[in-house]
Amino acid sequence: xxxxxxxxxxxxxxxxxxxxxxxxxxxxxxERLNQLxxxxxxxxxxxxxxxxxxxxxxxxxxxxxxxxxxILPFDVIPRVLSREDWRIIExxxxxxxAALNAFLHDVYHDAHVxxxxxxxxxxxxxxxxxxxxMEGVDLPHGTYxxxxxxxxxxxxxxxxxxxxxxxxTPSGVSYVVENxxxxxxxxxxxxxxxxxxxxxxxxxKLARTxxxxxxxxxxxxxxxxxxxxxxxxxxxxxxxxxREMGVALxxxxxxxxxxxxxxxxxxxxxxxxxxxxxxxxxxxxxxKAFRPDSMLxxxxxxxxxxxxxxxxxxxxxxxxxxxxxxxxYVPRLIKYYLDEDPILPNVPTNICxxxxxLARTLADLENxxxxxxxxxxxVGVVIGPRASRRELAKLRAKLNADPDNYVSQPMVKLSVxxxxxxxxxxxxHVDLRPFALTAQDTWVLPGxxxxxxxxxxxxxxxxxxxxxxxxxxxxx
Amino acid sequence: MSSxxxxxxxxxxxLARYVERAENIARIIHINETYARDDPGGPDWARVVxxxxxxxxxxxxxETADAASVVHFYVLDKDNPxxxxxxxxxxxxxxxSVRHLISTEMWTHINMFHSRLQSMTRTDVRSxxxxxxxxxxxxxxxxxxxxxxxxxxxGEPWCFFQAGKTLERADQTTRILDMGYGRLAxxxxxxxxxxxxAVLLRSVSGYYAFRARHPAASQSSDIAMFxxxxxxxxxSVSLCxxxxxxxxxxxxxRHGAKISADVEKxxxxxxxxxxTGPGAELSAARLHDLLDQFQISLGRVSDALATVYFNx
Numbered sequence: 001x002x003x004x005x006x007x008x009x010x011x012x013x014x015x016x017x018x019x020x021x022x023x024x025x026x027x028x029x030x031e032r033l034n035q036l037x038x039x040x041x042x043x044x045x046x047x048x049x050x051x052x053x054x055x056x057x058x059x060x061x062x063x064x065x066x067x068x069x070x071i072l073p074f075d076v077i078p079r080v081l082s083r084e085d086w087r088i089i090e091x092x093x094x095x096x097x098a099a100l101n102a103f104l105h106d107v108y109h110d111a112h113v114x115x116x117x118x119x120x121x122x123x124x125x126x127x128x129x130x131x132x133x134m135e136g137v138d139l140p141h142g143t144y145x146x147x148x149x150x151x152x153x154x155x156x157x158x159x160x161x162x163x164x165x166x167x168x169t170p171s172g173v174s175y176v177v178e179n180x181x182x183x184x185x186x187x188x189x190x191x192x193x194x195x196x197x198x199x200x201x202x203x204x205k206l207a208r209t210x211x212x213x214x215x216x217x218x219x220x221x222x223x224x225x226x227x228x229x230x231x232x233x234x235x236x237x238x239x240x241x242x243r244e245m246g247v248a249l250x251x252x253x254x255x256x257x258x259x260x261x262x263x264x265x266x267x268x269x270x271x272x273x274x275x276x277x278x279x280x281x282x283x284x285x286x287x288k289a290f291r292p293d294s295m296l297x298x299x300x301x302x303x304x305x306x307x308x309x310x311x312x313x314x315x316x317x318x319x320x321x322x323x324x325x326x327x328x329y330v331p332r333l334i335k336y337y338l339d340e341d342p343i344l345p346n347v348p349t350n351i352c353x354x355x356x357x358l359a360r361t362l363a364d365l366e367n368x369x370x371x372x373x374x375x376x377x378x379v380g381v382v383i384g385p386r387a388s389r390r391e392l393a394k395l396r397a398k399l400n401a402d403p404d405n406y407v408s409q410p411m412v413k414l415s416v417x418x419x420x421x422x423x424x425x426x427x428x429h430v431d432l433r434p435f436a437l438t439a440q441d442t443w444v445l446p447g448x449x450x451x452x453x454x455x456x457x458x459x460x461x462x463x464x465x466x467x468x469x470x471x472x473x474x475x476x
Numbered sequence: 477m478s479s480x481x482x483x484x485x486x487x488x489x490x491l492a493r494y495v496e497r498a499e500n501i502a503r504i505i506h507i508n509e510t511y512a513r514d515d516p517g518g519p520d521w522a523r524v525v526x527x528x529x530x531x532x533x534x535x536x537x538x539e540t541a542d543a544a545s546v547v548h549f550y551v552l553d554k555d556n557p558x559x560x561x562x563x564x565x566x567x568x569x570x571x572x573s574v575r576h577l578i579s580t581e582m583w584t585h586i587n588m589f590h591s592r593l594q595s596m597t598r599t600d601v602r603s604x605x606x607x608x609x610x611x612x613x614x615x616x617x618x619x620x621x622x623x624x625x626x627x628x629x630x631g632e633p634w635c636f637f638q639a640g641k642t643l644e645r646a647d648q649t650t651r652i653l654d655m656g657y658g659r660l661a662x663x664x665x666x667x668x669x670x671x672x673x674a675v676l677l678r679s680v681s682g683y684y685a686f687r688a689r690h691p692a693a694s695q696s697s698d699i700a701m702f703x704x705x706x707x708x709x710x711x712s713v714s715l716c717x718x719x720x721x722x723x724x725x726x727x728x729x730r731h732g733a734k735i736s737a738d739v740e741k742x743x744x745x746x747x748x749x750x751x752t753g754p755g756a757e758l759s760a761a762r763l764h765d766l767l768d769q770f771q772i773s774l775g776r777v778s779d780a781l782a783t784v785y786f787n788x
Contacts (some may be wrong), residue, residue: 053587054588239572248481265483268479269638
């Protein structure tokens, strides 16, 4: 640890580059880490890795002949959040979800926000994630996003900002809990005498949330988790959720809809189902309502949903709120619906469909990250500082031709965290995905999933591109 | 009322069957490698292939049934659905589907067992290592049973698990008895006879159990009666059937699984085929007919379970 140098970035353990931030909260943990030599650290990391395989906390990669189990790499040095940091995140996430739920209810009902010109109507109604089928459908408590996993990063100055609101089927919460278990087995001594917020109650809170959104008049609702099946890369998490709630994990073929009511096929015949935590995208839910070729869904499910006989979590059509295009407007939505200033700001975003935004983008193209709003998974993103002159010229032409399709943002210098890399401890960039549950009110699981980009200098934390995870400690 | 998903009932049933099957195959290989060596004809590896009626598939890729080819076929061969590796891979897939219903220890064990098998090579199952490896495979299966005993909640999934296990065990014992008894009848001389009796008994882990129950000089027919009807030996056919019946009744009476005339009919037919018995003069041919009839009844019970509970 002595040789560790955060390389000019904000460090989650040691604070700001200039040593300005007060790392007092982490002092005890730093001291403990200092007492461990690299060999001991590596040995414990090896044990933790083996345990992930043994417990089958894996995702499976299939080839023609074989299946290979992979783990999400786990780094044994925890990411520590002070009480103050956590308060900002917690209140900020709650505020954001309140605004997003209000927005969703509004766009699927009276659409004041569009009439008042806060968000361009075509941006919402022309969005491929907008579900006209949801217009006029009333949901328990008016809640659309029951489970949310907001992606948050921290900039050079140590300020948090939101990168993305994941309001469809955010994944990763199983790793939050399993990482903690792993950590407590591998490093019980590291946390000794340090009070860390517990994460074990997630399953119970989730079950309460699901009960809280059951159709009216159902006293003991039957809850299920709906998974695409064992070949899905997040299957481990689906198992985790079902086990933690103590409910059945089903696939579409286990359910059947009769007279707009949903039933599970059991060994004693059909048993009613009232709440479905679905880990299927809208498209696949019901071949009668959406993609007719979906083999994963349940024919007639959407009809039962619209009738109010079953609640889906998350609601159908939330994708319009966590979309890249709408993201840019979220600070304004917070102001519009809650009359508050955002606690967690966005990464500053230039909306190119607005004249000022386009001008700012064109003036600073070589320093900005420019993104087409209609694409997913990083398609078409141009990172100014890394783009050639030709690429920038091409982008400039596209922006002038179709400014509505673009937003731009400054490069965010993600904070770093000490991470065990080979035989050394080096800084690696991290983000944070806290998980929030909402029936009527919102509860945020203290901590969240810290993803870490294991490649030196990389800002990409996705597991498919060399990302790993860390345990996240919220001090209490 | 039961709320066990039909699919999970099927998964847990097959999880049990595959592990039970793997244990039996491992034991057969172990016994053939060690105790059958003394047989005047040497260890007969073809009999293992015959036992599981895999002759045709085996012949597609192998010219002779020797130790190396048969052991590979039944332990490591991924393309052979009846190999131990395939059985445990299937068991794990089934366990994965019901992972939220079984204990963490059950899942972890089957997962680690599977991963040990995945990394096993031809060297590991060479003659010099085979006995040790086969013993460890048996031990892995038996450990699984111990974990079930200690951690698996005695609810509906457990009943389906036990139903699968007892049914598979009865099936394995009848196969082994059928084959072994035929070989006993064909044995020439006292020595060959003694060896084949021991091989038969050890193939179902029943050598000492039989000794304890039949201390005096015994007939081959005593062994057959022991494997069929002993009420204390855990792998005897009638004990398996009794346990199977108990679990099926428990499913319907205590756990609210559908009460089905089809299942009841198949179960009674199974008991009946056993009660009829082989008659006083126990010839290999007569025993074979009885076991044949019994296997058909066993298949009907399994089919009835599938129709009534699994595929609705």
